[in-house]
Amino acid sequence: MSDTRVEAAYAGALAAFKNPMLDLLHGRFAPFVVAVLSVTFTSERAAVPVADAHAEIGDMLDQLRGTGYAEGESGEVLLPVGSARDLCRQWVRAGWLLRQIEGDDEVYRLSAHAVGALEVAGRASGSRSRVSESRVRTLLEAVERLAQDADPDVLTRVARLTEEISQRRAEIARLDRTGVVDTVDDDTMLEQAENVLHLTRELPADFARVVESIRAMQRDVVTDLRQDVRPAGEVLREYLQRGKDVMASTPEGKAFAGALRMIGDPRRLDDLATNLRTVLRHRFTRAMGPPERAELAAVGRRIESGVKEVLAAQQTASHVITTQVRTHDPARDRQVDDLLRDVMAGFQAWMPDSRASDVVDPLRRLPNAALAHLRQSVSELRPPEPPEPLAQRGDVTSAVDDTRAWGGPRYRELEAHLEAYTAARGSEDTFDVADVFATAPEEIRRPVDLLGLLEIVHRLGMDETGEISTVEAVRADGVRRRFAFGAVTASMRDDEDHDD
Template sequence: MTGTHAEAAYIRSLAAFRTPTLNLLHGRHAPFVIAALSMLFTADRPAVPVADAHAEVAEALDELRASGYDDEDRRIPSGTGREVCRNWAKQGWLVQQIDDDVEVYRLSAHAVEALEITGRTGGGRTRVSTSRMRTLLDAVERLSDSAEADPIKRITRLTAERDALDAEILRVQAGQDAPIDDEELYEEAENVLHLARELPADFTRVAESLKQMQRDVVAHLRRDDRPTGEVLREYLQRARDVMQSTPEGRAFAGALRLIGDPDRIDALTEQLHTLLAQPFSRYLDVTQRSEFDAIGRRVELGVEEVLAAQRRASHVITGQVKTHDPLRDRQIDELLRDVISGLHDWARTAPATAPIDPVRSLPLIDLGRLRQTVGDVRPPGAPAPLSDADDVEYLETDSRSWGGPRYAELESYVAGLGEQFDLGEAFADAPDDTRRPVDLVGLLEIAHRNGMTEGSGISDVETLRPDGTTRRFAFVSVTARTTKEHDDA
């Protein structure tokens, strides 16, 4: 049994040290990693642009190497700032993502937890204080009360709490309430800082659980062969209930009911500022005061991080569902597997110095001549030359009679009407073959081109279609000139 217990404990320890958190703390470069990450990321700077992070890490490396720290058991990593940050992302300590079209780094939950551990360890001694024990006892009491199913016992406990509160109110009103010692208040503040240091890791862990759920859903969707309608209903529902899809998300949803109100956050920030003005705050060092003042901001940024992860997961899942095509996804997966398999086969036989020609364009399949649509404005060949109008013989005179205005006949007719003419009277006296509705429009166009004057009366004309039907039109009387008037200038 002893060997079994020892083996189980050892296996658990091995698993713990394989996590990115302990891997970071146990690594050779751990002091530099912790120092650099703590400088890069603060409560007011949860995300850092990739280019800025590379530059700042490179600057820190140069400063420490110039000071001789690179010679101390190689505790300073080699390489450029970009290489170091890329390695941290590979180790799972940094997360790359796009925020407002900018590529940024964020701390992973493991890195946040490692920073919290080192901050707590280096922040002074951990004391078994009245505040810490009261926090534990209150938590146990709330858990016991929530689990209690007997209403009589709950009423008894609530009555006792009410009596205790009434007695305390009477003592305060009588001036018998003894002031709390500054040392005890300082212990309370230490406990608050201890609890607050765990919040960033908790928030980041929730956000990462949502991202992992998003990846799992998308991967499962790509393997889903069910009808599209059934897939849409299920996955759109999961996109709406994304916060309830993980244990961390469900726990955060409950906590959000306490801290999601902006007024609650503002009240928390105001209380923290008031506490820093109290006499006991003189016991807090500069770092503790800064952490104490940033608690409200940490909570606000943590809530924003989780809600942003929720929105992003919902957007990605919804987008994947809308474009879900099982056949196409399988074809893409098979193509990628073939490419990777071919690359592995080539890597086993090719020499290390073998050049690789990049694929600059995808091959085109020869399909012959495709059908041309009306959208292709390029003609297949040069058109035949047009014949002169005099050589054209109209075999169907009826078709031409239904065409547009006969400008040549109308202009010849207008030329014989004198210097000016009334357009309505001129149209009424015109030959029958030029009294079509379109010829009225043509006559108006000629009058407008040569110059015309509108009168106060109304002209009423009857048009004659080629099939013998008539139609009447009324318009403002127009006096037109026969020829266009030119300026002497």
């Protein structure tokens, strides 16, 4: 049994030391890495542009080398070899740094493992954690709250609330009677402030773990989608739902969602800021160092910054997943993957034999496609010979005339009749459209010809008199119909002047 426990403990220890956080602290150059990362990344500067990070880390490396920190007392090497760019690449591969695109810039961010390592190193180099009244009270209150939430008995809950109300009333009565508030000595308050800072230092790592879990879920969803061959409708339903409920898809996200319900209340954040200002005005804070006072003042900003970072990661993940679903094309994705693999294979073949001074000729234009033959024609839509002429029959003419009789206006005949009508009137330029239509032959006095005549006089510049005209039209089958319309007059001279 003992051997089994030892083996299990050893296997667990091996797995723990493979964690990037312990790897950072256990590494050969761990003091240098911790110092550089803690100076480069702060609570106010969570993301650093790649170029700025390389320049700053390079300056720090040169400064440490110039001040004699390159070797230890026994001759061991204390600083890594290589440029800042090479070191950052190594840290990205080790899982200590994250290289991301934010807007138009490429930035570095600390991973959750690096944040946890810096937290452990900070606690080890600072004041030693000790058992205190504040820590024990925090523990007891947490256990009491857990017991209250776990106990569903109504009578027990009522009894606890009644006891709490009695204690509060007794305290109010004492204050009213004595007018004296029990004071707390500075040492106790200093210890409580250290406990607050201890709890606060754990928040960045917690927020970073939530962000990384969301981004890992995003990568998994996009990868699965690119490799998916299921129907598009099924893919849309599944992945849009996962993108919508991204916060509830990971354990860290669920825990953060519960915490967000508490710290997302603006009144709680306002109360937190007010309480921090009250604490910082107290005399016991003079015993704290400037870094501790600044850290205590930045508790609210650290919480707000962590919440904003998590919400931004959630929004980005939802946008990326939704965009990928909408633009998902398995054939195109496979082509892109094949192209990228060809590019990487070309780099792997070129890099071993290349030098830093080698010049790569850019591809200035795409090569021409080598096609053996293109079709120069398609199926001929036109028949090889014209169609046969229509047979001449005796009833064709009557059929055409009958069809025309039921057709649209006969503009030519109407214009000829209008010219004859105005010529017969001599010097009278203005005429009434109703009179013109009434004097027309029955062949061009159909209802549709009335519309054609109104269209013609409209081009001449007709005027409405405000009266009502009535005309009788003759249909093609001989049926007569009376139509009433607004009286219209026109003049042939307007058309002639317009033509001139």
